[in-house]
Amino acid sequence: MKIGIVGCGNVGSASAYACALRGVGTSLTLIDHNHALAVAQAEDILHATPFAKSMPVSAGTYDDLDGAGIVMISAGVNQKPGETRLDLLKRNADIFATIIPEIIRAAPGCILLIASNPVDVMTHWSVKMAVKHGFAPERIIGSGTILDTARFRTLIARQAQVSSHSVHAHVIGEHGDSEVLHWSKAHIASNNIDDFGAQTGRVFTPEIRAEIDQSVRRAAYRIIQGKGATWYGIGAGMARIARAITENENAILTCCAPVQSIVGVDDVTLSLPRIIAAQGIVSTLMPSLSETEEQQLQKSATILKSAINDLPSL
Numbered sequence: 001m002k003i004g005i006v007g008c009g010n011v012g013s014a015s016a017y018a019c020a021l022r023g024v025g026t027s028l029t030l031i032d033h034n035h036a037l038a039v040a041q042a043e044d045i046l047h048a049t050p051f052a053k054s055m056p057v058s059a060g061t062y063d064d065l066d067g068a069g070i071v072m073i074s075a076g077v078n079q080k081p082g083e084t085r086l087d088l089l090k091r092n093a094d095i096f097a098t099i100i101p102e103i104i105r106a107a108p109g110c111i112l113l114i115a116s117n118p119v120d121v122m123t124h125w126s127v128k129m130a131v132k133h134g135f136a137p138e139r140i141i142g143s144g145t146i147l148d149t150a151r152f153r154t155l156i157a158r159q160a161q162v163s164s165h166s167v168h169a170h171v172i173g174e175h176g177d178s179e180v181l182h183w184s185k186a187h188i189a190s191n192n193i194d195d196f197g198a199q200t201g202r203v204f205t206p207e208i209r210a211e212i213d214q215s216v217r218r219a220a221y222r223i224i225q226g227k228g229a230t231w232y233g234i235g236a237g238m239a240r241i242a243r244a245i246t247e248n249e250n251a252i253l254t255c256c257a258p259v260q261s262i263v264g265v266d267d268v269t270l271s272l273p274r275i276i277a278a279q280g281i282v283s284t285l286m287p288s289l290s291e292t293e294e295q296q297l298q299k300s301a302t303i304l305k306s307a308i309n310d311l312p313s314l
Helices: 010-022 035-046 085-106 119-132 146-160 193-200 206-217 219-227 232-246 291-309
Strands: 002-006 027-031 057-059 070-073 111-114 140-142 251-262 265-277 280-284
Touching: 002 010, 002 085, 010 027, 010 035, 010 232, 027 035, 035 057, 070 085, 070 232, 085 119, 111 119, 111 232, 119 140, 119 251, 119 265, 119 291, 140 251, 140 265, 140 280, 146 193, 146 206, 146 232, 146 251, 206 219, 232 251, 232 265, 251 280, 265 291
Parallel strands: 002 027, 002 070, 027 057, 070 111, 111 140
Antiparallel strands: 251 265, 265 280
């Protein structure tokens, strides 16, 4: 399956690189308003393919997206130190107003994967715009909290001293400050967190949980302060979503998409566990939440709804 990447900065190039290394897709086409950047990124990634999967990697224009099965969008302005993802809203909405129609014109049968921040709101914006052009909403997927979930599992695994592949835990809601760490259903293999701690002595005390919560919730801010932006983690996450599509996996991933109503909030886009396959989003799973988690999710949904209400009219 041909994959296009629109926006060849840190996130777009990391997404393309991750696809090349993991062998996701049959070819990569990179597009950027700075064509020289797209050319340079494509050449650099192409030179890595002898060490991974051999595939064509080239720069192009929107017309070169013809036949693409997946188009990733990572275009937009970067998050500044101290700036929340929601602060990016108005700056990125205008960019998407130009990008989305061009992609749909060139690749009407593709699945759109959105990585640009604030990703929940930009995904909502993309769906509303694409539907006006006859595009099916289930074919638009935001990266959402796929990276936050990976961070959560990594930190649980480190505390438990097990492989992160053996940890089953999700982050839902906003990809940002109000995200909800779903502790009540977190498991290591077949054991919940408390049972695991009782058996191994690696207990998740309230203090440890609070430390993990802050480490997950503030990860982007720490990384941005240190190097200006995050890209490796989300690049790998985008490649993971793309693989679920190209391999028709029916994989459960925490991606963002619109929901009609959730915890009393209507028409909002946020992350929930979703089954992803060749046709895009197959279905959405509503997790069983504790009373506190439900309150947290309602707060997160309300914050996102407020931001969505600030979107320019289509």
